[in-house]
Amino acid sequence: MSSQAGTPAQTRPDASAGTRPEVLGVTDLKQYFAVSAPWTARLARSAPIEPVKAVDGVSLSLREGETLGLVGESGCGKSTLSRTILGLYAPTAGEIRYAGTSLSGGPSRAQRRHVQMVFQDPYSSLNPRMSVGQMLTELLRYHKIVPSAETGNRCRELMDLVGLPQQALGRRPRQFSGGQRQRIGIARALALEPKVLIADEAVSALDVSVQATIINLLIDLKTELDLSMVFVSHNMAVVRQVSDRVAVMYRGRIVETGPTDAVFGAPSHPYTKLLIGSVPRMLAAPTQTAGENLADPLAAVDGEPEADDSPYSAHKVEHGEGHGCRFRPRCPVAFDRCSTEPDLLPLPGITPQCAACWHVETPDGEHA
Amino acid sequence: MTAPAQSGPAAPVLEAVDLHVEIPLPMGQLKAVRGVSLSVGAGEAVGLVGESGCGKSITLRALLGLLPVPARVTGGALLLDGVDVLGMAERRRQRALTDAISMVFQDSLTALNPVMRVGDQIAEVPRRRLGMSKAEAHARAIDLMDQVGIPEPEQRYRAYPHQLSGGMRQRICIAIAMSTEPRVILADEPTTALDVTIQAQVLAVIDKLRVERELGLVLVSHDLAVVSQTCSRIYVMYAGRVVEAGQSLPLLTRSEHPYTDALLRSVPDPDATVERLASIPGQPPMLVDVPPGCAFAPRCTFARDVCTADPNPPELEPVSVGGSHTTACVRHQDIDLASGAVSAFVAEKEA
Ligand SMILES: Nc1ncnc2c1ncn2[C@@H]1O[C@H](COP(=O)(O)OP(=O)(O)OP(=O)(O)O)[C@@H](O)[C@H]1O
Ligand SMILES: Nc1ncnc2c1ncn2[C@@H]1O[C@H](COP(=O)(O)OP(=O)(O)OP(=O)(O)O)[C@@H](O)[C@H]1O
Ligand code: SF4
Ligand SMILES: [Mg+2]
Ligand SMILES: [Mg+2]
Numbered sequence: 001m002s003s004q005a006g007t008p009a010q011t012r013p014d015a016s017a018g019t020r021p022e023v024l025g026v027t028d029l030k031q032y033f034a035v036s037a038p039w040t041a042r043l044a045r046s047a048p049i050e051p052v053k054a055v056d057g058v059s060l061s062l063r064e065g066e067t068l069g070l071v072g073e074s075g076c077g078k079s080t081l082s083r084t085i086l087g088l089y090a091p092t093a094g095e096i097r098y099a100g101t102s103l104s105g106g107p108s109r110a111q112r113r114h115v116q117m118v119f120q121d122p123y124s125s126l127n128p129r130m131s132v133g134q135m136l137t138e139l140l141r142y143h144k145i146v147p148s149a150e151t152g153n154r155c156r157e158l159m160d161l162v163g164l165p166q167q168a169l170g171r172r173p174r175q176f177s178g179g180q181r182q183r184i185g186i187a188r189a190l191a192l193e194p195k196v197l198i199a200d201e202a203v204s205a206l207d208v209s210v211q212a213t214i215i216n217l218l219i220d221l222k223t224e225l226d227l228s229m230v231f232v233s234h235n236m237a238v239v240r241q242v243s244d245r246v247a248v249m250y251r252g253r254i255v256e257t258g259p260t261d262a263v264f265g266a267p268s269h270p271y272t273k274l275l276i277g278s279v280p281r282m283l284a285a286p287t288q289t290a291g292e293n294l295a296d297p298l299a300a301v302d303g304e305p306e307a308d309d310s311p312y313s314a315h316k317v318e319h320g321e322g323h324g325c326r327f328r329p330r331c332p333v334a335f336d337r338c339s340t341e342p343d344l345l346p347l348p349g350i351t352p353q354c355a356a357c358w359h360v361e362t363p364d365g366e367h368a
Numbered sequence: 369m370t371a372p373a374q375s376g377p378a379a380p381v382l383e384a385v386d387l388h389v390e391i392p393l394p395m396g397q398l399k400a401v402r403g404v405s406l407s408v409g410a411g412e413a414v415g416l417v418g419e420s421g422c423g424k425s426i427t428l429r430a431l432l433g434l435l436p437v438p439a440r441v442t443g444g445a446l447l448l449d450g451v452d453v454l455g456m457a458e459r460r461r462q463r464a465l466t467d468a469i470s471m472v473f474q475d476s477l478t479a480l481n482p483v484m485r486v487g488d489q490i491a492e493v494p495r496r497r498l499g500m501s502k503a504e505a506h507a508r509a510i511d512l513m514d515q516v517g518i519p520e521p522e523q524r525y526r527a528y529p530h531q532l533s534g535g536m537r538q539r540i541c542i543a544i545a546m547s548t549e550p551r552v553i554l555a556d557e558p559t560t561a562l563d564v565t566i567q568a569q570v571l572a573v574i575d576k577l578r579v580e581r582e583l584g585l586v587l588v589s590h591d592l593a594v595v596s597q598t599c600s601r602i603y604v605m606y607a608g609r610v611v612e613a614g615q616s617l618p619l620l621t622r623s624e625h626p627y628t629d630a631l632l633r634s635v636p637d638p639d640a641t642v643e644r645l646a647s648i649p650g651q652p653p654m655l656v657d658v659p660p661g662c663a664f665a666p667r668c669t670f671a672r673d674v675c676t677a678d679p680n681p682p683e684l685e686p687v688s689v690g691g692s693h694t695t696a697c698v699r700h701q702d703i704d705l706a707s708g709a710v711s712a713f714v715a716e717k718e719a
Contacts, residue, residue: 073563074534163651167395175393177421204560207420207590212634212647219644234563237638241645261641278564279638280593282620 020064022097023228024085024115024196029094031055031077031084054080056252057094062196067222067229069243069260071236071275077252078232082198085230086117098196113143116194118185118202125185126173132159132184133169139191158187163213182206186214193225200232215242236279240264248272251326254344258353268347268355271327325358333359380407381449381584382431382469382552388443389423389430396656400426400439402608402681408552408584413575415595415616416588417631418605419652424588427605428554431586433465467497470545472574474557476537480529486540487513487525493547512543516573535566542573552584553577559594571598592635596620604628607653607663609681614693622705624687624695627664629705662698670703 032051054077062068070078084091087107096103098111107115119125127135136155140146146154156166162183173181182205189197199218203211215238221227231242239246239260246263248256248271256269267273324339325331331338337358344356389401401423408414416424429435431446433453445452448468453461473479481489490509494500500508506525513521516539529537538558545553555574559567575598578585589595595602595616602619604612604627612625623629633646650667653659659666661676668675675682675698684694697703 073565074561165651165654167654177425180421205420207418207631208592208636209631209634209648210420211590212636212645215636215645216647235636236564237636240638240641241636264638274565275563276638278568280564280567280591280597281638282593282635283596283616 020066021100022061023064023099024062024230025060025095025097026081026085027059027095027097029055029058029081029084029096030092031080031089032092053252055084055091058249058252058254060247060254060257062228062230064228065222065226066245067231067243069239069246070230070232070249071234071239071246072249073234073275076249078234078249079200081249082117082200082230082232086115086198087112113192114195115198116189116192116196117198117200118182118189119200126181126188128173131170131172132187135184135188136169136191139188143192145191145193154191158191161190162187162217163210183210183214186217190221194227196228196230197221198230198232201234202231203238204233204235211238218242236264236276248275253326253356255327255357256353256355257344258347262353266353268353268360269327269357270331270333270359272355274330325356327357335359379450380409380447382586383407383447383450384427384431384444385447386444387427387430387446388441389426389435389439390442391426391439393656398655399608399658400655401430402658403444404605404608404610405444405684406586406603406610406613408586410551410584411578411582412601413578413585413587413599415599415602416586416605417590417592417595417602419631419648420590421652421655422605423608423655424605425556428471428556428586428588431465431554432469432471433462434471467548468550469552469554470548470550472538472541472545472553472555472558474560476534476541476561477529479541480537480544482529484528485526486529486532486537487521487527490540490543490547493544497548508547509543512546513540515546515577516540516543517569518543533566534562535570538562538570539573542570542577546577546581550583552586554586554588556588557590558587560590567594574598592620592632604631607658608655609663609696610684611664611696612694613684614687614691618693624693624700624705625697626668626670626703626705662696670697670699672699674698 031054033054034051056077058081060068070081072078080089083089085096087103090106098107098115103111130138133155136158137151140151140154141148155169159166159168164180164183164187168176168180168184173184176184182202186202197218202218203214206214218229218231219242222229231239233239243260246258246260247254248263248269250271256263256267256272263272264276267276323341325334325342328334328338335358342356342358344354345360347353347355347360383406385405387401387404388399391398391400404423404427406414406416416427418424426435426439430441435441441454444454446454448464453464456464480486487506487509490512491505494508495502495505510521510525513524518524518536518539524532524536529540532540538561542558553574558574559570562570571594574585577583585599587595587598600616601614602616603610604619604625606627612619612623612628619628620632623632627648630646630648634648636645648667653663653666659676660679662668662671662682665671665675682696682698684696687693687695687700
């Protein structure tokens, strides 16, 4: 492989070391899923099916009080990474640390309580048969968060906190619109007074005014409760507002990290550039032929990738072990070196920005 | 039946007039849609925006005659080419609506049949409803897949939904929507589940079809930037009513309703970080007990007694005489949203 052979990929620490200690960290984390192909595909191809490498060697470090934005296209592994950190899946390989302790063997009840997640799909993550009040009361009692007599008050406080009327406590999830349900999911996560909040697309289903309220809320909670946060989203504008640092994920790997303004202001990986360039911007002058304004940034490039478990997936063919940079099939600036997978390495200069691209020069010329 | 008023360059294909939808709940009637009027013409793209729970999805479903139980239309008219379909017998109405209108949903995975090949799902309607032969329907499906930009359609015809990526699945849903040769497409957050690079592609596909097929498009999106790039007219909904409507440019640049203005201010900027996002204080009403008068009044910085003096909700009125830009703000002539301040004349009068 590359000149870094021997060093595990992506294990270099993020250079943006703050003064505060790490609260949550992962090193060379891998999460593979075995897939059984549909029988038709199994008949058609006799080759063994490769597992889906949803997370394929990720190292990240979250400091106390820090918000890390995790961005990347649908299916790149953001939710899988979040769920693995949360202990919902046993990792295929790699290490997860919470407050300096390795979580091998799964998190304890206290650790579980301290890392909470707001899920992407608010509907399937809420029990349809329980009213919001019942659900919160049960949580508060089980984890003994407040004295029994206080649970009613705390439920009402939580509704206030997430901007729902108190009547909502008496209603069941299905009686709310999508956005309202997401607030309930946030209230549920906050009920346990966590130290780390993993917000997986927590505001994606919300319209802008509610989104703004929840973002401000999350920013406030971060200061008030000294919360650390992994903010997973594919909404770049939102991530820009919330995060201190950003990690860009592509097909199971981190391809760029750095301080938010640095990554948005001067993206260095071709995928990050594409991502930031595709963000819809408010149009100053919508016209009758509005369609002309819709740039298709990939028109010239090969289209989007298939689902990983698809028999039509180029990923299968192109991205097995030793098949080079994962972005190569879509990359407008790919060249011969890209047939080897690049490592995530710091950019030259003082910015603690890292990228995994052969075009990004490194001080020692490794990627030049 | 009287001919509907000509509201744009062409007569609308689909028009809702003073539409009401109620949902009976244990705590009372939930007034999800409280008198919405909107229209879409051939080849026209209109956007429907507004806060979560304001009734956008219910409105779309009412337009298609596909309300979830126990919701029902309790008033108003639904005109297809100027003919009210609500008066028709249920079967005829449903036939008329589904022939003319198709819908694209946010979640392509649940919208598709998981155990049926995607190509067969596209071919189903041409075969059953348009009476095509198996071979014709197959060819038609391939053609539709090609039109929505699916590469190698012959191969992917045989794929199952889970084998395709989200963007590809949404293209399949659009192909299915197109298979009935509809005149109007209702799209409820069609790209919300997709990431931005794919969103741009899917929106471009929808837009291409709109132009080529003279399709009417009603786009519901919480992303005002997406609506601003896709739609020539916008309806802003609040608490089950349209509170502002007009051409996109004037509406977005010189909004005449405090709610629209607040909504626009809360859009996060991808190109700059702000200390704090503008948000709208308070919560939208639960729609069981809708406040009297302007429903936005409890959250509106410009609200005065006049806004709630009449218990009925304020009607849309033109911003300027004869113009198509309308607002339901009682005080629109007295307030200046550009500067965010009440104009001097009014301040004087009230003092
Ligand atoms: N339990 C599972 N079994 C098999 N494959 C899975 C499983 N969960 C996820 N995957 C696959 O792993 C990949 C990463 O999925 P994941 O949900 O983590 O992506 P994501 O970045 O969160 O996407 P989105 O933005 O759509 O939420 C996908 O290809 C997905 O199909
Ligand atoms: N099946 C249902 N049962 C009871 N109430 C419902 C049901 N579906 C919707 N509602 C209520 O009807 C109102 C309008 O809902 P609708 O789904 O149209 O909102 P929306 O504007 O589409 O919101 P969102 O942006 O969150 O999708 C909401 O107050 C919601 O709580
Ligand atoms: S009518 Fe009154 S309360 Fe309603 S938007 Fe206008 S100023 Fe605000
Ligand atoms: Mg996800
Ligand atoms: Mg909706």
